[in-house]
Amino acid sequence: MSAKSLCFVCCLILLHGCNQNTPAPTTSPETEAAPETAPATVEKKEPAIPGAKTFEKDGVTAEIANWEEAQEFIKKQKGKIVVVDLWSTWCEPCLREFPQLVALQKKYPEKVVCVSFNLNYIGSKDSPPESNSEELMEFYSKQKADIINLISSTPDEELYESLNLAAIPAAYVYGPDGKLKKRFDNEKQEYGEEGFTYEKHIVPTIDKMLKSTPKPEK
Structure with a gap:
């Protein structure tokens, strides 16, 4: 083959190569950007007392209410046992037993409703119920x-x-019918010098009530 012919063949090869479509680069599944997901939403709790002034700290809430409003709330808890604990921050036995009230709710999250009813308010015009909210929310x-x-x-x-x-x-x-079954207090000293406790008196009462409560029909 002459040098002229060889040069002509080389040009045809180069021309053919330049006309080839270069494939677009592909992205491997590992390097594909993950689709953006919507941020998780935190379900906002409905207030127990409609219209009540509410406080919140670290996901824990508290509301200002009177005893009558608490009773209305209890009536709405159909089919559940409700425990209402009356306490204050200056009552040492109250503070000692408070963690047991919280533990009781965790033990029976679907069957029992635990309510703490704080009595720090003494009726002073200079210290309304919400004046203790910061201290109480820290405790809660x-x-x-x-x-x-x-x-x-x-x-x-x-x-x-x-x-x-x-x-x-x-x-x-x-x-579960919304009626008062038992009031625990230390007025008659029937629980000894220590007084009533959740472990010895209230929890066993709840356990007994739950066993005697008929199961709802499916």
Whole structure:
């Protein structure tokens, strides 16, 4: 083959190569950008007391309410046992037993509703019910009190008188029918010098009530 012919063949080869479509680069599945996902949403809790002033800290909430409003809430808990614990931050036995109230809710999350009803409010115009909210929310947060926390808007002595209750601690246990089944207090000293406790008295009462409660028909 002459040099001229060889040069002509080489040009044809180069021309053919330049006309080839270069395939677009592909991205491997490993390097594909993940589709953006919507941020997770936190379900907002409905207030136990409609229209009540509410406080929140670290996912734990508390509401200002009076005893009558608490009773209305209890009536709505059909089919569930409700435990209402009356307490204050200056009541040592109350503080000692509070973690057991929280534990009871965790033990029976679907069958029992635990309510803490704080009685720090003494009726002073200079110290309304919400004046203790910062202290109380700090306490609720430390206790991880993911229960119904109510701050009484009724002065403590006024409530004691209306309930015929001498002092706290006290706990009210309501049956699935919404009626009061048992009031625990230390007025008659029937629970000894230590007084009633959740472990020895309230939890066994709840266990017994749950065993005797007929199961709902499917």
